[in-house]
Amino acid sequence: MINITLPDGAVRQYEKGVSPLDVAKSISEGLAKKVLAANINGQVCDASRPINEDASLKLLTWNDADGQMTFWHSSAHLMAEAVESMFPGVKFWVGPALENPKGFYYDMDLGDRKMTEEDLAALEKRMNELAKKNSSYVRKEMSKDEAVKYFSEKGDEYKLDLLSNLNDGEITFYTQGNFTDLCRGPHIPNTSFIKAIKLTSIAGAYWKGNENNKMLTRVYGVTYPTQKELDEHLAMLEEAKKRDHRKLGKELGIFTMDDDVGPGLPLWMPNGTIIIEELEKLAKETELAAGYKRVVTPHIAKESMYLTSGHLPYYADSMFPPMEMDGEKYYLKAMNCPHHHKIFDAEPRSYKDLPYRIAEYGTCYRYEQSGELFGLMRVRCLHMNDAHIYCTKEQFAQEFKAVNDMYLKYFKIFGVEKYVMRLSLHDPAKLGEKYINEPELWLETEELVRSVLIETGVPYVEVKGEGAFYGPKIDVQIWSAIGREFTLATNQVDFAQGRRFKLSFTNQHNQPEVPLIIHRAPLGTHERFIGFLLEHYAGKFPLWLAPVQVKVLPISDKFIDYARAVSDKLKKADIRSEVDDRNEKIGKKIRDTELMRVPYMLVVGEKEMNENKVAVRRQGKGDAGVKTIDEFLTEAVGEIKERSSE
């Protein structure tokens, strides 16, 4: 007999070789019907896997993330079976489950054949038929020789490639119905669990994610144990589309794109410009308080500067091509750093001048590949909340920490709760290629940054091969309300450019010394940050950011003059106010103003005019009662000043 410990701490005794499914049955038949997989001693396995010694066991159902992942991975195999029946001879690469977006995909090589969107419907139908066959997922171990022989005969170079990284004892096959695949598992007991299927899209994907490799066909899908859950999932995706910053940006008059201007070059409309200006105001206040000085630099510079900085060899492809003038090549700047370094270098510096912090909302141009452009999130003209801090090694930790604190302050203002700081390190294998060839300096600065992160106690992860070419960086990963993850901001250490630009300050011993440089951009770029805010707030900007803060809605023409008087009074207090003087009924005016996400509506008619009052309505919350103009004004001014998020 062996002891099985369940998550609640209960210990039950079973015969050796008992499976998690047996354990479930011994608890209740109902539970057994829901078990998708099991977690044995921390390892996710098939529910049919025999347990031969004392173990802790958690039965995994649809309510467990691991249960869902197993379900989706098994769905990928089901899809592969359907694909193989419709495209005989297809070769498969890998088919993992996905957490975000939910579901799974399978990469495959269809040879000369092509799969189209129409095939997806047929595939879904086939999958449904196959699922109903109630085929078990059967695990089989195989020796490496045997497996290599099997796939050599099949001529499957993809599976042979996978096998080359595996050893005897690690090789298992899974079969369900007519489909067999090399797979680590685990899988759900059988296909009948899969009741609702949606193949969402078809796309190309480079083999092993390398653009020099062949492009495989990738099919994405998602499955659920019930149709209801699938429908809910699809409805949620529809909801997410409504929050898409591209849709909201158009509806709210934030930005526009134009074919004649060019791809990736957003035009900021008046409403978007107000948000830009409010953000800059916030940045300027914050940076002034933190001891930064502001500078302004040109949008172009000569080639020689980018040779000095070392950017050209690394960046040339993502810079707009140079323009020639008087025998000189000029580039549009893709980053502000070199210009700022020149400002540092313009005057002799003493250690007494450090840290020297200069900031600018710098306009940069990057020739992003056409396929990478994405709304405001990836553009070719961007306005960066940039600053550079020149400091001594001794000052570094404190400066770096101060920058981190600034991030946290901003997150609080904007209500960003989900974020991770990603410590991006160099990849020793790519020194001299993607990274400046200074192995010791890399390790030294990486350790400096790591220790600051540990000291501040912010959540962070380390990732190799994501550093800037001149030093390690912290990328701030955030998630928009619709689950889109992206790098919002970056905070980088630079040990290379100081020397390249021959920057120096005179230290206490009257010796020249090269400063360390911190690059930072807590608010990222206007483009990406406003794109994020649109989705984050679903267009319902807090009062201080709202393009139109107050709309005064006269009940009829007779009250337009009063409405204008109210609006003028608000404007004098720097409140962005407008009057809806259209010949429309109040219901229509309210509806339109609600849809434009104007935070406050002031309804004025006979009663209000006679009493010098306004009937306040808060966007999304309805009637907020009648107030005197001054009462409302005081409250609104306070809310704006606080940058309150409500």
Place this chain on the structure above:
RNA sequence: GCCGUUGUAGCUCAGUGGUAGAGCACUUCCUUGGUAAGGAAGAGGUCAAGGGUUCAAUUCCCUUUAACGGCUCCA
């Protein structure tokens, strides 16, 4: 850049081998209405651009371009 899809009025979208339609928005008129759509009339389109097939192309074919879903890349 690569794979795939799409491009019709300001917006959302129908439609057709014989030079186009709806709803909303817009303009004018009627209406002066109290918390999410009052009524009528009108105006608005080189059907993304270029080329080809055809008596005839917005429709079929090719190229280009842009957007979208991914891959790669990135703030």
